[in-house]
Amino acid sequence: MIRNGTGWCEMRVQTTIEIFDYWNRIRGAADAPLKSQVEPSAVPHLLQSLFILEARGVGDIGFRLAGTRICDFFGRDLRGERFSSLWAHGQHADIERTAMGVMDHALPALFNATGYSTVGHQATFEIIMMPLRSSDGACDRLLGAIAPTAAASWLEIVPLEFLALDRSRLLPEKFGKAAPADQRPINEIVAGKTIGFGQVMRRMVSQLLSAEAR
Numbered sequence: 001m002i003r004n005g006t007g008w009c010e011m012r013v014q015t016t017i018e019i020f021d022y023w024n025r026i027r028g029a030a031d032a033p034l035k036s037q038v039e040p041s042a043v044p045h046l047l048q049s050l051f052i053l054e055a056r057g058v059g060d061i062g063f064r065l066a067g068t069r070i071c072d073f074f075g076r077d078l079r080g081e082r083f084s085s086l087w088a089h090g091q092h093a094d095i096e097r098t099a100m101g102v103m104d105h106a107l108p109a110l111f112n113a114t115g116y117s118t119v120g121h122q123a124t125f126e127i128i129m130m131p132l133r134s135s136d137g138a139c140d141r142l143l144g145a146i147a148p149t150a151a152a153s154w155l156e157i158v159p160l161e162f163l164a165l166d167r168s169r170l171l172p173e174k175f176g177k178a179a180p181a182d183q184r185p186i187n188e189i190v191a192g193k194t195i196g197f198g199q200v201m202r203r204m205v206s207q208l209l210s211a212e213a214r
Helices: 014-027 044-049 068-074 092-105 197-213
Strands: 050-057 060-066 109-117 122-133 139-148 160-170
Touching (some): 014 122, 014 139, 044 050, 044 139, 060 092, 068 139, 092 109
Antiparallel strands (some): 050 139, 109 122, 109 160, 122 139
8 A cells, every 4th residue: 555645545456556656756736737748668568458448429438558478368459449439338427427526636546446258257456546637738548557466377378357346535635745757766677578460459558658769
């Protein structure tokens, strides 16, 4: 867990902690950083678990890009799909409302979810979404990460069919207020192996993130 000024936030997975820490540092005193501030070279070990969502219309939040590990979890390239397509029937509207709330209020959100495979396996996930602003000031993108809370060897073999939301909450504006961006370098962790389709997608994600930063 990591702690804010008023209590504990149940953020437990190293991937989500690190990308939140990075987002929090680059935003400085702002409520959300500009999308041009995101530098893939600062978090190369996290790229495979990251995604960027964009608002494409009323209630339509889609993947602009998705890291290799996320695509491998679901057995397909998610770029262009609606974010709600990953979730159980009956939860689509709630998921999209939460994503829109992150943009509208410029507050990050933390999700706990259970993933179900096509053959009935289950795994728990921690998901974070953080707002990004365009150069015109509009908050219309989300930077996020999806990571399992525990290792599960079947995740590399059997695709997930859907996620079921267990809990979601917006994080308070003052939570984890940023230190100057030149402090507290991110600790590197060894990225999980990717093969075949995953390797191709990782290169694509790195290129797309680089384009987003320009």
